[in-house]
Amino acid sequence: MIDQVVSYVEAHREEYVGRLSDFLRIESVSTDRGNSQEMRRAAQWVCNLMAEAGIQAETMDTGGWPCVVADSGPVAGDAPTILVYGHYDVQPVGDLSLWESGPFEPAIRGGRMYARGSADDKGQLLTHLLAVEAWNRTAGKLPVRVKFIIEGEEEVGSPNLVPFITRYREKLACDYVVISDTTKFDGDTPAITYGTRGLVYKEITLTGPRNDTHSGSFGGTVANPCNVLADVIAGLKDADNRITIPGFYDRVLELSPAERRELEKLPFDERAYLTSVGSPALDGETALPTLVRRWARPTLDVNGLFGGFSGEGPSTIIPARCGAKVSMRIVPDQDPHEISQAFDKAVQAMTPPTVRLSIKTFADARPYLCPIDSRGMNAAVQAVEAGFRIRPVFIREGGTLPILPEFRRILGADSIMMGFCLPDCNLHGPNEFLVLEDFWAGIRTAAFLQDRMADLGPA
Amino acid sequence: MIDQVVSYVEAHREEYVGRLSDFLRIESVSTDRGNSQEMRRAAQWVCNLMAEAGIQAETMDTGGWPCVVADSGPVAGDAPTILVYGHYDVQPVGDLSLWESGPFEPAIRGGRMYARGSADDKGQLLTHLLAVEAWNRTAGKLPVRVKFIIEGEEEVGSPNLVPFITRYREKLACDYVVISDTTKFDGDTPAITYGTRGLVYKEITLTGPRNDTHSGSFGGTVANPCNVLADVIAGLKDADNRITIPGFYDRVLELSPAERRELEKLPFDERAYLTSVGSPALDGETALPTLVRRWARPTLDVNGLFGGFSGEGPSTIIPARCGAKVSMRIVPDQDPHEISQAFDKAVQAMTPPTVRLSIKTFADARPYLCPIDSRGMNAAVQAVEAGFRIRPVFIREGGTLPILPEFRRILGADSIMMGFCLPDCNLHGPNEFLVLEDFWAGIRTAAFLQDRMADLGPA
Numbered sequence: 001m002i003d004q005v006v007s008y009v010e011a012h013r014e015e016y017v018g019r020l021s022d023f024l025r026i027e028s029v030s031t032d033r034g035n036s037q038e039m040r041r042a043a044q045w046v047c048n049l050m051a052e053a054g055i056q057a058e059t060m061d062t063g064g065w066p067c068v069v070a071d072s073g074p075v076a077g078d079a080p081t082i083l084v085y086g087h088y089d090v091q092p093v094g095d096l097s098l099w100e101s102g103p104f105e106p107a108i109r110g111g112r113m114y115a116r117g118s119a120d121d122k123g124q125l126l127t128h129l130l131a132v133e134a135w136n137r138t139a140g141k142l143p144v145r146v147k148f149i150i151e152g153e154e155e156v157g158s159p160n161l162v163p164f165i166t167r168y169r170e171k172l173a174c175d176y177v178v179i180s181d182t183t184k185f186d187g188d189t190p191a192i193t194y195g196t197r198g199l200v201y202k203e204i205t206l207t208g209p210r211n212d213t214h215s216g217s218f219g220g221t222v223a224n225p226c227n228v229l230a231d232v233i234a235g236l237k238d239a240d241n242r243i244t245i246p247g248f249y250d251r252v253l254e255l256s257p258a259e260r261r262e263l264e265k266l267p268f269d270e271r272a273y274l275t276s277v278g279s280p281a282l283d284g285e286t287a288l289p290t291l292v293r294r295w296a297r298p299t300l301d302v303n304g305l306f307g308g309f310s311g312e313g314p315s316t317i318i319p320a321r322c323g324a325k326v327s328m329r330i331v332p333d334q335d336p337h338e339i340s341q342a343f344d345k346a347v348q349a350m351t352p353p354t355v356r357l358s359i360k361t362f363a364d365a366r367p368y369l370c371p372i373d374s375r376g377m378n379a380a381v382q383a384v385e386a387g388f389r390i391r392p393v394f395i396r397e398g399g400t401l402p403i404l405p406e407f408r409r410i411l412g413a414d415s416i417m418m419g420f421c422l423p424d425c426n427l428h429g430p431n432e433f434l435v436l437e438d439f440w441a442g443i444r445t446a447a448f449l450q451d452r453m454a455d456l457g458p459a
Numbered sequence: 460m461i462d463q464v465v466s467y468v469e470a471h472r473e474e475y476v477g478r479l480s481d482f483l484r485i486e487s488v489s490t491d492r493g494n495s496q497e498m499r500r501a502a503q504w505v506c507n508l509m510a511e512a513g514i515q516a517e518t519m520d521t522g523g524w525p526c527v528v529a530d531s532g533p534v535a536g537d538a539p540t541i542l543v544y545g546h547y548d549v550q551p552v553g554d555l556s557l558w559e560s561g562p563f564e565p566a567i568r569g570g571r572m573y574a575r576g577s578a579d580d581k582g583q584l585l586t587h588l589l590a591v592e593a594w595n596r597t598a599g600k601l602p603v604r605v606k607f608i609i610e611g612e613e614e615v616g617s618p619n620l621v622p623f624i625t626r627y628r629e630k631l632a633c634d635y636v637v638i639s640d641t642t643k644f645d646g647d648t649p650a651i652t653y654g655t656r657g658l659v660y661k662e663i664t665l666t667g668p669r670n671d672t673h674s675g676s677f678g679g680t681v682a683n684p685c686n687v688l689a690d691v692i693a694g695l696k697d698a699d700n701r702i703t704i705p706g707f708y709d710r711v712l713e714l715s716p717a718e719r720r721e722l723e724k725l726p727f728d729e730r731a732y733l734t735s736v737g738s739p740a741l742d743g744e745t746a747l748p749t750l751v752r753r754w755a756r757p758t759l760d761v762n763g764l765f766g767g768f769s770g771e772g773p774s775t776i777i778p779a780r781c782g783a784k785v786s787m788r789i790v791p792d793q794d795p796h797e798i799s800q801a802f803d804k805a806v807q808a809m810t811p812p813t814v815r816l817s818i819k820t821f822a823d824a825r826p827y828l829c830p831i832d833s834r835g836m837n838a839a840v841q842a843v844e845a846g847f848r849i850r851p852v853f854i855r856e857g858g859t860l861p862i863l864p865e866f867r868r869i870l871g872a873d874s875i876m877m878g879f880c881l882p883d884c885n886l887h888g889p890n891e892f893l894v895l896e897d898f899w900a901g902i903r904t905a906a907f908l909q910d911r912m913a914d915l916g917p918a
Contacts, residue, residue: 278668279814398673
């Protein structure tokens with residue numbers, strides 16, 4: 001039956017591109033609170049497509065932008081249930097002059113579909129809907145039960161998602177979450193992402209003199225908050241780029257031998273990576289391979305500095321106040337609350353009594369890691385290999401997807417991340433694109449995933 | 460004869476206040492390039508007053524705002540010639556709502572004259588002109604030759620002064636420069652300032668990734684310019700607040716035993732000082748007394764920090780670029796060019812090859828120190844003691860007066876700084892004031908100075 005489904009998909013390639021274009025024309029930028037009409041239009045468009053695909057869907061209120069929730073209904077047998085998570089909202093378009101074609105005027109150039117949301121996440125999300133449709137049109141039913149939760153607030157930090165999932169945990173119950181919102185490893189190599197880093201984000205503020213004061217009249221007699229801030233930040237790392245916060249590394253998991261073997265097989269081009277970022281040299285805990293540092297080691301980065309005079313030319317002040325945004329990417333099994341507290345304690349201990357300290361916490365998200373040898377993961381590997389005709393590699397992601405540990409906590413389900421876009425597809429930037437061959441391979445993969453999951457039988 | 464001059468001064472106290480008010484009504488803010496009318500009015504007002512005082516004056520072009528130059532002409536005998544330096548321009552007024560009376564509507568409250576320029580420098584400058592007038596009206600001539608150079612660009616960094624003095628070095632030739640543009644030690648204690656710190660001002664910029672980049676995708680693999688900047692700044696000082704730049708302290712002069720004795724006698728209230736600046740505690744090379752650190756030790760202060768994201772909330776970037784304004788107050792006999800080069804070399808040595816460094820230099824001004832036991836200084840001490848009826852203390856100034864070493868270099872003359880305003884007279888701030896008793900005591904002091912200088916005879 002899967003052969004017929006794939007044939008159906010191949011026969012409808014052009015039609016799929018047309019539907020993708022329709023979806024991309026909707027200006028569903030979620031950061032704009034006045035964008036209600038386009039946001040509701042996008043949610044409704046997803047609902048309508050689900051109806052065409054033969055699956056029951058509804059638009060549900062979240063307190064913010066609505067969620068689209070769907071369920072194909074029970075199937076005979078004991079096959080696992082999958083819950084596809086995606087989002088219909090997109091990033092703001094930024095500087096329009098940098099776009100070669102309008103962000104909401106989908107344009108095909110060199111086999112790529114250019115538009116805001118083509119990769120993140122409309123194009124990737126659509127693969128799963130179109131696979132459902134292909135199954136229904138061909139076999140008249142799905143081989144596994146497929147549910148969907150498509151939110152409209154991913155690009156604004158999903159403020160209402162955890163309460164929503166908690167409230168509808170029965171409705172959303174599943175064995176695996178499936179997400180297509182990550183990337184391939186490179187143009188030639190499809191990938192399954194099995195881990196992400198967590199995040200602890202802080203703002204440190206130091207205050208010294210009551211007002212900005214004269215560096216001649218007072219210099220040498222009072223602490224300068226900017227100098228102290230430099231001491232504190234410098235003190236958070238040692239000369240080997242290891243973070244000095246007591247206990248920081250206590251819970252850091254080493255890569256397993258199997259992971260390490262997979263990682264060493266990856267065709268990683270360090271030179272190309274350095275060129276793409278544009279720094280004069282790579283850095284970090286340089287005794288470790290770059291991909292290990294990127295995916296499996298915690299970091300501490302200053303995201304911003306402010307204080308005193310930053311205009312043109314000189315101003316001879318001792319600033320009254322300064323600050324730094326400092327964030328840490330954390331890895332399994334570091335706990336964000338423990339790290340948050342350890343950070344505060346370390347910064348407090350390093351701050352002398354000559355200045356006043358305050359610390360704010362803006363984010364603490366858990367890291368995520370799931371087994372790469374689960375039955376569902378095996379099915380996903382087979383599906384990607386069948387869909388792309390190349391065996392996928394296992395990768396981790398240096399960034400953070402706060403919802404993954406929440407899916408595990410609330411629904412008891414691990415997430416399988418099958419990414420179909422390129423790593424340099426201009427996600428969040430101008431000229432975002434999705435390679436059309438990858439779009440079609442994604443649809444095939446999503447179709448194969450249902451087939452391979454159905455073969456698993458009871459857990 | 461000096462008794463009659465002082466009696467004349469005492470008899471004209473109210474008239475002097477009227478003339479001061481007239482001067483203060485002129486809105487001679489030099490930062491405003493469109494303020495030509497008021498600037499020329501102020502220069503002309505000074506010229507006219509000199510004529511009334513019986514001294515030949517002219518307004519001379521400098522390329523910027525004009526200078527008023529005057530010369531009382533040769534006197535019989537070998538008494539030294541003094542050159543009074545001052546400025547008729549004033550600081551901008553800032554936030555008008557903070558002024559209790561208009562900055563250019565002179566108002567007397569509690570024996571103080573409130574107006575922009577009352578202390579800095581119109582009121583202080585005027586003492587010397589009125590002393591000339593008192594001598595001429597009483598004795599028909601001055602006991603010493605007095606010259607004046609009154610500039611209109613002090614508040615904008617005197618960009619044309621050094622070329623002007625160089626060009627007119629013969630015309631301005633003198634034995635001592637006299638300046639009343641500093642402060643008393645406190646309300647009760649008049650002071651002569653005999654040293655100032657110099658200044659070397661730098662801007663460090665560090666560049667890492669080509670653009671602000673994702674701290675998840677790249678964190679741990681490239682250097683973060685903000686973290687490196689913190690390392691560099693922190694590395695410029697040790698745990699005892701000593702500057703680590705190689706050779707930095709090589710030329711630092713210790714206080715002489717005589718200076719140290721004078722300093723220890725000063726009625727310095729550390730508690731009040733700390734309260735006035737508003738820091739939680741004093742800091743610096745705390746093995747040394749506060750006044751030593753303030754006047755006779757070099758400093759290194761960050762005047763501003765910038766880089767990355769400094770808005771509300773979190774943004775998870777590795778900044779492409781960041782920077783710091785860093786300035787050093789230097790002391791005798793440190794050389795600003797040597798210190799400038801040593802700073803650059805130290806920063807270069809501390810910057811790793813993982814970021815790109817650039818350094819700009821915005822200022823390098825020499826420190827200044829003159830003997831406190833010269834014949835002219837002795838005359839000044841006697842004059843202040845006679846004028847204020849309290850013996851003055853010798854103090855230094857933590858700030859920088861770049862012109863002092865230039866007067867010494869070009870004219871071969873040391874500067875005697877007799878300050879008549881209070882240390883907290885809101886110089887450059889709202890509600891600037893001059894205590895009228897100090898104004899009158901200043902006029903007496905200026906009159907006594909001519910008398911005591913005349914007694915010196917040939918150098």
